[in-house]
Amino acid sequence: MTTCYRIQERSRDPRELLNPENWTSHVWTGEVYRQCATCHGSGEVWTDADAEYPEECPECGGRGETEDVRRGISVCDSLEHLACYFADRHADLKDVVVVALAGDISEDDDWEAADGALLVYPTAIVRVMTLADAGLDWLREEDAE
Numbered sequence: 001m002t003t004c005y006r007i008q009e010r011s012r013d014p015r016e017l018l019n020p021e022n023w024t025s026h027v028w029t030g031e032v033y034r035q036c037a038t039c040h041g042s043g044e045v046w047t048d049a050d051a052e053y054p055e056e057c058p059e060c061g062g063r064g065e066t067e068d069v070r071r072g073i074s075v076c077d078s079l080e081h082l083a084c085y086f087a088d089r090h091a092d093l094k095d096v097v098v099v100a101l102a103g104d105i106s107e108d109d110d111w112e113a114a115d116g117a118l119l120v121y122p123t124a125i126v127r128v129m130t131l132a133d134a135g136l137d138w139l140r141e142e143d144a145e
């Protein structure tokens with residue numbers, strides 16, 4: 001169990017983070033595809049050993065790739081890392097909150113694990129703060145320049 005931090009839109013209910021149905025993490029900008037694990041990239045599967053032709057892979061719809069969706073909620077392990085993460089990315093921070101949450105670390109690595117980013121399964125919302133409460137309002141000021 002660890003306490004970690006994320007920035008998200010103010011309009012989003014932080015309690016949604018506790019719902020396992022929401023524990024999928026997409027890349028924050030753009031999409032990343034990886035080779036489909038079901039068909040190993042061929043786009044086809046043999047469901048019947050006697051079949052004449054393979055069938056379209058049900059996992060990827062024949063594309064051979066699936067969107068790289070990982071299990072867990074993207075967070076940073078400290079407010080310092082969170083600040084670094086967002087300072088580098090010129091994210092739109094006009095209407096956001098900082099959510100401190102307790103969670104168990106997912107077995108999946110975040111894409112940017114080197115920056116202190118983690119994927120966790122949240123177990124409790126510890127606190128919801130404004131950027132100013134979290135001491136991170138300078139992130140937004142920098143953004144406005």
Ligand SMILES: [Zn+2]
Nearest residue numbers: 036039057060
């Ligand atoms: Zn496939």
